[in-house]
Amino acid sequence: MSENKLKAVIFDLDGVIVFTDKFHYQAWKKMADEIGVYFDEEINNRLRGVGRMESLDIILERYEGEPLSEEYKKILAAKKNDMYRELLYGMGPDDVTAEVRETLAELRNRGYKLSIGSSSKNAKLILRQVRLMDAFDAISDGTNISKSKPDPEVFIKAAEYLDVPCDNCLVVEDASAGIDAAKAGHMYAAGIGDAMNYSLTDYPLTSFKDLLDICK
Ligand code: BG6
Ligand code: MG
Numbered sequence: 187m188s189e190n191k192l193k194a195v196i197f198d199l200d201g202v203i204v205f206t207d208k209f210h211y212q213a214w215k216k217m218a219d220e221i222g223v224y225f226d227e228e229i230n231n232r233l234r235g236v237g238r239m240e241s242l243d244i245i246l247e248r249y250e251g252e253p254l255s256e257e258y259k260k261i262l263a264a265k266k267n268d269m270y271r272e273l274l275y276g277m278g279p280d281d282v283t284a285e286v287r288e289t290l291a292e293l294r295n296r297g298y299k300l301s302i303g304s305s306s307k308n309a310k311l312i313l314r315q316v317r318l319m320d321a322f323d324a325i326s327d328g329t330n331i332s333k334s335k336p337d338p339e340v341f342i343k344a345a346e347y348l349d350v351p352c353d354n355c356l357v358v359e360d361a362s363a364g365i366d367a368a369k370a371g372h373m374y375a376a377g378i379g380d381a382m383n384y385s386l387t388d389y390p391l392t393s394f395k396d397l398l399d400i401c402k
Contacts, residue, residue, distance in 0.1 A: 192400070195397065196301045196303040196326075199302055202360050204316060221249070225245055287321070296401060325347075341355070358391070364381065375387055
């Protein structure tokens, strides 16, 4: 594969640009405790990159009562989201490293178009909190998709918003579901964190700034 095909970089948000896992965990844990379902960090790891209602279904695998109605599930997810947003309001510019800010600025400087590609419906709130709205040319998130990762929809929408063909896009992801989504969308995939050693990852990143070696 030739790196000079790359014209755009699409970033997952949670686990790549910011680290919100702990907030998701706290909020889901409170909800799970309220309905008496066992929940731990290992189960929380399975929720990475997965949409809100799909995450709830994973948590409810341990639920032993009568099946819950869709309406009640929506109430539970909304409660979790209220708690999660309270925690997000505590975030600020310091929650993004200088390495991330400088790498994003340099990629733009080199002529790459940049987008967010996140399953989260809270992506814009997070970007506003950490003052990164202006670092991206487009935002594709949970509010503009009907299928969450591993479906490629969120990344295909990002490529459309940027007006760049899918096979000229590099996706940066921390979750295997996100790497699967990138590959299903015929994009290149860079993996950071847990996704670094995933079999479908094209470019393992030991550090965010390694992107500057890929996107010359
Ligand atoms: C992803 C997270 O970015 O967004 C998942 O990795 C989360 O853990 C998903 O479930 C949906 O987030 P939200 O903010 O719309 O509930
Ligand atoms: Mg992620």
